[in-house]
Amino acid sequence: DQQVKQNSPSLSVQEGRISILNCDYTNSMFDYFLWYKKYPAEGPTFLISISSIKDKNEDGRFTVFLNKSAKHLSLHIVPSQPGDSAVYFCAASYNNAGNMLTFGGGTRLMVKP
Amino acid sequence: EPEVTQTPSHQVTQMGQEVILRCVPISNHLYFYWYRQILGQKVEFLVSFYNNEISEKSEIFDDQFSVERPDGSNFTLKIRSTKLEDSAMYFCASSRTGRETQYFGPGTRLLVL
Numbered sequence: 001d002q003q004v005k006q007n008s009p010s011l012s013v014q015e016g017r018i019s020i021l022n023c024d025y026t027n028s029m030f031d032y033f034l035w036y037k038k039y040p041a042e043g044p045t046f047l048i049s050i051s052s053i054k055d056k057n058e059d060g061r062f063t064v065f066l067n068k069s070a071k072h073l074s075l076h077i078v079p080s081q082p083g084d085s086a087v088y089f090c091a092a093s094y095n096n097a098g099n100m101l102t103f104g105g106g107t108r109l110m111v112k113p
Numbered sequence: 114e115p116e117v118t119q120t121p122s123h124q125v126t127q128m129g130q131e132v133i134l135r136c137v138p139i140s141n142h143l144y145f146y147w148y149r150q151i152l153g154q155k156v157e158f159l160v161s162f163y164n165n166e167i168s169e170k171s172e173i174f175d176d177q178f179s180v181e182r183p184d185g186s187n188f189t190l191k192i193r194s195t196k197l198e199d200s201a202m203y204f205c206a207s208s209r210t211g212r213e214t215q216y217f218g219p220g221t222r223l224l225v226l
């Protein structure tokens with residue numbers, strides 16, 4: 001089941017630069033998308049979300065972009081900081097599925113000082 | 114800031130034994146969820162729970178699994194007869210409404226020997 005895919009298992013970025021994490025989905029019924037950050041041995045921590053009625057949502061250093069026609073979303077982190085180093089998961093849901101989240105496989109972000 | 118808590122943090126059990134994983138969701142949340150992550154794999158949805166009943170469950174959530182909200186604060190996942198392949202991190206999550214952000218607990222690492 002590959003309804004949500006993160007094709008880059010890892011990404012390395014220099015401190016201060018932009019990090020761009022990508023996510024693709026196949027189920028056109030998805031209408032709510034989230035990004036979570038996860039450190040080892042901890043639960044996923046919510047970062048930012050976007051509804052399908054929008055194409056952009058911004059919260060501080062984090063911006064999520066949604067391209068519905070391409071079934072693609074991305075998370076931009078500007079500027080990247082060493083503390084951002086973690087695994088980032090995108091997740092998607094739709095209304096008639098008990099609000100279950102379908103997760104991508106994750107991208108490990110490493111921000112180098 | 115309110116958070117989801119889970120106990121125990123680690124559980125080791127013998128195959129065939131029953132385990133109960135416990136969660137205390139955020140106090141004003143009405144929707145509760147269990148997810149799991151097998152080592153090296155995606156986070157997978159198990160079950161969602163609202164108004165004292167299951168609203169959605171995945172194929173993973175077979176007759177060996179059950180959930181309960183025994184009182185006003187706890188939410189439990191029981192595995193009746195554990196199998197080796199049940200070894201995973203189990204995450205509890207809660208949300209205020211069905212369409213709002215799900216907040217995750219730190220997880221219980223279950224090891225079945």
